[in-house]
Amino acid sequence: xxxxxxxxxxxxxxxxxxxxxxxxxxxxxxxxxxxxxxxxxxxxxxxxxxxxxxxxxxxxxxxxxxxxxxxxxxxxxxxxxxxxxxxxxxxxxxxxxxxxxxxxxxxxxxxxxxxxxxxxxxxxxxxxxxxxxxxxxxxxxxxxxxxxxxxxxxxxxxxxxxxxxxxxxxxxxxxxxxxxxxxxxxxxxxxxxxxxxxxxxxxxxxxxxxxxxxxxxxxxxxxxxxxxxxxxxxxxxxxxxxxxxxxxxxxxxxxxxxxxxxxxxxxxxxxxxxxxxxxxxxxxxxxxxxxxxxxxxxxxxxxxxxxxxxxxxxxxxxxxxxxxxxxxxxxxxxxxxxxxxxxxxxxxxxxxxxxxxxxxxxxxxxxxxxxxxxxxxxxxxxxxxxxxxxxxxxxxxxxxxxxxxxxxxxxxxxxxxxxxxxxxxxxxxxxxxxxxxxxxxxxxxxxxxxxxxxxxxxxxxxxxxxxxxxxxxxxxxxxxxxxxxxxxxxxxxxxxxxxxxxxxxxxxxxxxxxxxxxxxxxxxxxxxxxxxxxxxxxxxxxxxxxxxxxxxxxxxxxxxxxxxxxxxxxxxxxxxxxxxxxxxxxxxxxxxxxxxxxxxxxxxxxxxxxxxxxxxxxxxxxxxxxxxxxxxxxxxxxxxxxxxxxxxxxxxxxxxxxxxxxxxxxxxxxxxxxxxxxxxxx
DNA sequence: TTATAGCTTTTTTTT
DNA sequence: AAAGCTATAA
Numbered sequence: 001x002x003x004x005x006x007x008x009x010x011x012x013x014x015x016x017x018x019x020x021x022x023x024x025x026x027x028x029x030x031x032x033x034x035x036x037x038x039x040x041x042x043x044x045x046x047x048x049x050x051x052x053x054x055x056x057x058x059x060x061x062x063x064x065x066x067x068x069x070x071x072x073x074x075x076x077x078x079x080x081x082x083x084x085x086x087x088x089x090x091x092x093x094x095x096x097x098x099x100x101x102x103x104x105x106x107x108x109x110x111x112x113x114x115x116x117x118x119x120x121x122x123x124x125x126x127x128x129x130x131x132x133x134x135x136x137x138x139x140x141x142x143x144x145x146x147x148x149x150x151x152x153x154x155x156x157x158x159x160x161x162x163x164x165x166x167x168x169x170x171x172x173x174x175x176x177x178x179x180x181x182x183x184x185x186x187x188x189x190x191x192x193x194x195x196x197x198x199x200x201x202x203x204x205x206x207x208x209x210x211x212x213x214x215x216x217x218x219x220x221x222x223x224x225x226x227x228x229x230x231x232x233x234x235x236x237x238x239x240x241x242x243x244x245x246x247x248x249x250x251x252x253x254x255x256x257x258x259x260x261x262x263x264x265x266x267x268x269x270x271x272x273x274x275x276x277x278x279x280x281x282x283x284x285x286x287x288x289x290x291x292x293x294x295x296x297x298x299x300x301x302x303x304x305x306x307x308x309x310x311x312x313x314x315x316x317x318x319x320x321x322x323x324x325x326x327x328x329x330x331x332x333x334x335x336x337x338x339x340x341x342x343x344x345x346x347x348x349x350x351x352x353x354x355x356x357x358x359x360x361x362x363x364x365x366x367x368x369x370x371x372x373x374x375x376x377x378x379x380x381x382x383x384x385x386x387x388x389x390x391x392x393x394x395x396x397x398x399x400x401x402x403x404x405x406x407x408x409x410x411x412x413x414x415x416x417x418x419x420x421x422x423x424x425x426x427x428x429x430x431x432x433x434x435x436x437x438x439x440x441x442x443x444x445x446x447x448x449x450x451x452x453x454x455x456x457x458x459x460x461x462x463x464x465x466x467x468x469x470x471x472x473x474x475x476x477x478x479x480x481x482x483x484x485x486x487x488x489x490x491x492x493x494x495x496x497x498x499x500x501x502x503x504x505x506x507x508x509x510x511x512x513x514x515x516x517x518x519x520x521x522x523x524x525x526x527x528x529x530x531x532x533x534x535x536x537x538x539x540x541x542x543x544x545x546x547x548x549x550x551x552x553x554x555x556x557x558x559x560x561x562x563x564x565x566x567x568x569x570x571x572x573x574x575x576x577x578x579x580x581x582x583x584x585x586x587x588x589x590x591x592x593x594x595x596x597x598x599x600x601x602x603x604x605x606x607x608x609x610x611x612x613x614x615x616x617x618x619x620x621x622x623x624x625x626x627x628x629x630x631x632x633x634x635x636x637x638x639x640x641x642x643x644x645x646x647x648x649x650x651x652x653x654x655x656x657x658x659x660x661x662x663x664x665x666x667x668x669x670x671x672x673x674x675x676x677x678x679x680x681x682x
Numbered sequence: 683t684t685a686t687a688g689c690t691t692t693t694t695t696t697t
Numbered sequence: 698a699a700a701g702c703t704a705t706a707a
Contacts, residue, residue, distance in 0.1 A: 089697045188697050255695065356694050419683045547697075568695045590694055631692065632698045
């Protein structure tokens with residue numbers, strides 16, 4: 001295997017060649033962080049380390065996918081066989097599947113997503129007669145999550161001076177955990193906590209994984225939380241080959257429990273650690289870097305480093321003000337339209353970044369209006385749509401009959417004549433008999449109407465039959481066929497056409513989405529990389545869906561276009577041109593950070609701004625609106641304090657300067673469509 | 683029990 | 698503006 005290391009600078013090379021013991025690479029934005037990790041993996045493999053002994057961890061699925069691909073480029077697809085590149089959560093999940101008994105779980109547990117977690121909390125509120133209008137289920141869930149991550153059991157949860165919230169949290173926490181156990185489900189926190197506990201309590205398991213993963217690499221280390229740190233601690237000792245890469249200036253996940261101290265104190269925790277700093281930026285122009293340096297310099301508590309570049313100054317950073325979000329969006333769309341028209345940039349080279357997901361709406365509308373292709377990252381994904389979740393809930397009950405959350409979702413959808421009252425009666429009766437809700441279906445001894453009774457018995461038979469068929473099926477096509485038969489027997493078609501009798505297009509789209517599940521399962525089961533799992537294909541498929549959502553079809557040219565993404569989602573990515581929209585007080589910095597307990601600490605918001613700026617390679621626009629719709633009402637807004645902090649590093653522009661006339665735009669749009677038609681051969 | 687009209691609430695950020 | 702929830706009627 002040939003590996004050209006001459007493309008690396010001195011510091012990068014040092015990190016790539018480092019062999020034994022812990023290492024910390026402090027890498028500024030655009031300084032070749034991912035390059036260091038990928039080359040280091042390739043270098044280890046070249047020097048005889050077996051790929052299966054290497055573990056690389058990232059934070060997002062997208063980052064993991066990209067890293068897998070880049071390593072593949074260096075060592076070939078065959079060369080990386082056995083290599084583990086995954087997110088912390090996916091790693092924890094894999095370990096749980098491999099050693100479910102050590103973690104006290106059945107092998108076919110399911111994963112609760114956020115919606116199901118909140119649903120569970122709300123259900124408990126009703127059970128114990130807590131007024132869910134007075135108490136916020138989300139807040140309680142957040143408190144439970146905090147306790148879980150701190151390793152505090154429900155009975156040890158504090159009750160400081162009879163505060164209502166702590167009281168309710170304690171009670172709900174205990175029941176929440178009992179529910180998960182009963183239904184054989186885990187939440188996102190458990191995916192990390194349970195493997196850590198299993199490793200702590202089973203030395204032989206720990207020994208196994210330590211032997212397997214001899215070289216560990218962690219990307220975005222500044223965003224690790226205590227549980228993730230403990231997992232690393234279990235996987236290697238203080239002198240282990242743990243190489244972490246990160247940038248404290250890009251720490252933006254404190255809200256999720258991440259602690260920058262992990263990276264700042266790395267040298268103390270691992271005294272033998274080698275420390276390397278990367279400060280040369282290979283991404284952005286001088287002006288963009290100047291602005292980035294200016295904004296981050298306002299943060300007090302940080303590891304001082306200044307990025308530099310040998311690139312030229314480049315174009316000025318433009319700051320623009322608009323009357324409302326629609327005008328702002330129109331400017332973005334106009335600018336993109338003319339740039340692409342003039343052949344300066346392709347749609348794929350451009351991204352629009354914002355603080356919160358709702359901000360994508362006006363942008364989407366403006367882009368649609370001008371016929372600009374785009375793709376929204378995050379937001380309402382395929383697997384979050386109602387009809388898809390309904391259909392998946394059926395599969396989840398087929399896979400895990402204990403999953404009461406899913407069963408409740410589908411027990412009366414399509415309608416079987418079982419309402420709230422009847423359902424609760426059944427649950428109560430089931431508790432009395434010590435029988436699960438699923439088992440109650442077969443013989444609903446609670447007094448429900450005869451018709452309902454029959455429907456429930458039918459449902460039980462259908463689910464059971466499908467379970468049998470899925471268990472014996474081996475070919476992917478066969479699995480998919482059984483799923484299709486299940487959906488047919490449920491008769492989603494009639495239900496959805498009735499629901500949407502006034503909108504047949506929407507109905508057809510929903511049915512297509514449901515059909516897509518069978519297809520996705522078939523494709524998933526065909527993938528040989530997934531075939532290795534010891535559990536059933538359906539179990540692994542459902543887990544993957546909860547963990548990763550839809551497989552991204554990035555290679556699909558039709559799906560590419562301008563990228564719309566949150567700043568959080570954009571971390572680690574880059575584009576030649578970037579629009580940073582909504583540079584307003586209460587948005588960036590966000591209202592919650594200004595109002596929150598540690599009032600006025602906007603340093604994390606500032607880092608977020610820094611991350612946004614440093615995504616741009618050549619050109620950057622920053623904009624804000626002086627009025628914006630909130631809950632349907634227009635509210636006055638003021639520009640972000642961060643713009644003032646940027647001072648002379650950015651240039652204020654006259655708003656109307658590049659606005660296009662409607663005629664110009666129509667001509668451009670016509671031209672674009674003509675080109676597309678020609679390209680597609682119409 | 684189910685459908686629906688009318689009321690209330692909602693906006694961080696992600697695995 | 699849109700989604701979620703409740704009270705009410707059928």
